[in-house]
Amino acid sequence: METPVESTRERLLNVAEQRFGEGGYEGTSLRAITVAAAANIAAVNYHFGSKEALLRAAVARAMAPVNTERRRRLDQLEAAGPPSAEQLIRAFVEPGLDLVLRRGERGAVAARFIGRIAFDPSQRIRELYVAESDPIEARYLAALQAALPHAAPEAVAFGYVNMLGLLALHQSQALTPVPGGGELEDPGKLAENLIAFLVAAFDRGLRA
Amino acid sequence: METPVESTRERLLNVAEQRFGEGGYEGTSLRAITVAAAANIAAVNYHFGSKEALLRAAVARAMAPVNTERRRRLDQLEAAGPPSAEQLIRAFVEPGLDLVLRRGERGAVAARFIGRIAFDPSQRIRELYVAESDPIEARYLAALQAALPHAAPEAVAFGYVNMLGLLALHQSQALTPVPGGGELEDPGKLAENLIAFLVAAFDRGLRA
């Protein structure tokens, strides 16, 4: 159809992101991916080595800009003194939803992919996501604890897990078949609503 | 090994609940289920008709007691006048986690199964869950709106979706490979922590 300015490798990553995000890892075949990417089946094993290695590469590529932006914001916040809980929550949530905001269609695909992988039925696959978000996790937990001195460490960790979960949930659009969730609202408003929801929960919903 | 006091049909449902909850629908084969249930492969199609029909039956069986208890609590609350947001949240969350509390090992398996199905990558399968929780959803939304008159209807729906999502998340134990999430704490405390988290978010985290 159009001139393949993208390499086979890039096309495979793009389609994998889209299809894995739609049907999950087990529910998506390499044949479906390679057909949509106009590539040969053997190309996957040539460029990546296996189906799971393709997934790994797609996860790493999709998470990279999110992690970079989170690190940047965290650096910036901490350079200006102890950040508040709201600032920390914002620095975590917004990079995940800005994928949709700033990068349009492709960004929405990446966000859904990330959210889906984070809750894949297989623990081995969920760990791919965790491995990518792990490195900055300790920083967030420590900063959150400092911003919420009244909360117990386990309570802060509980809140962090909930934040991570709710973000992935909205990213994956897994709530689509539910009542008010069908209305795919403006991602900007979604971010603000989610942040307000989490800030209230962190500030007053964690046990001492 | 042991005397099969359970019928083949019951054993299939029990094992399906366990395996689907571990590996998801696509990631679990009928052969794996029938071997673990000490049943013939054809037994699935004899008793249920297909793999998806087996899943449907397992979902319905697992959700029934939860829905019954939610309805009962809702009736009871509404009979005693307009319920508070906390009462409503409690009436929604506790039946989902009491599975683990009151029914021990089997209950934990059922909870994980429900939570997993609620976020299955395939929308067709997620809809099986939605179909089971739909009937009382309108009642909860209306009651929550009445308890939170300051919040916009879309905000109440947003909160409801988040409540539903966080509950399913903890039920599915999908956060196991995350930091503080590994500590599978006392389900009773988990319920209290989750309720406190949600109450704070509902009371002060929803936009007008």
Add this chain to the structure above:
DNA sequence: CTCTGATTCAAACGACCGTTTGAACTATGC
């Protein structure tokens, strides 16, 4: 042009999938 390494290709591999078949077994009523 020739050589070389990178990439693509059609085709096949063995394994596993959900489903179906038809016979064998079981229990119950007559």
Add this chain to the structure above:
DNA sequence: GCATAGTTCAAACGGTCGTTTGAATCAGAG
């Protein structure tokens, strides 16, 4: 006893899966 309906069984069905093979094609350097 026999007949009947309910259940289980081994075996096979066609199809799809991820992966591998070895030849064909391509691009760039000498």
